[in-house]
Amino acid sequence: MDCLSGGVFGLYCISYMWLYLIVGWLTTYVHAHSTILLIFMVAIGTVIENTFFIVTSQNAAALFSFNALQSFITQSLWAMITGAFMLIALESIQNMWERWSIEKRN
Numbered sequence: 797m798d799c800l801s802g803g804v805f806g807l808y809c810i811s812y813m814w815l816y817l818i819v820g821w822l823t824t825y826v827h828a829h830s831t832i833l834l835i836f837m838v839a840i841g842t843v844i845e846n847t848f849f850i851v852t853s854q855n856a857a858a859l860f861s862f863n864a865l866q867s868f869i870t871q872s873l874w875a876m877i878t879g880a881f882m883l884i885a886l887e888s889i890q891n892m893w894e895r896w897s898i899e900k901r902n
Contacts, residue, residue, distance in 0.1 A: 810848070811845050811848040811849070812845075814844070814848065815841055815844060815845060818844065819841070822837075831880050831884070834879070834880040834883050834884070835876050835879065835880045836876075838875045838876060838879030838880060838883065839872050839875055839876045839879070841875070841879075842871055842872050842875040842879075843872065846868055846871065846872075
């Protein structure tokens with residue numbers, strides 16, 4: 797057990813590594829400048845993350861219970877609501893940082 801999350805050791809690290817690799821691969825094909833596309837991409841990322849948890853879980857019967865489904869839907873909805881705003885904020889921070897670094901070099 798991972799002492800920080802209570803999950804299987806390395807589960808979160810591996811799932812985020814796969815998400816990083818998948819997103820890195822997708823950015824070569826998809827350039828997300830649309831807010832609606834960002835919302836669905838964040839939701840798909842949440843689905844992928846939960847899929848890793850389902851695949852690596854020991855108790856398959858508990859995964860398909862009402863509580864697990866409710867948790868999955870809640871996570872997906874929160875990701876769709878907050879994810880796009882967070883990505884837009886991060887993009888604006890990155891743009892500010894790049895402008896600042898260009899000004900500093902000149």
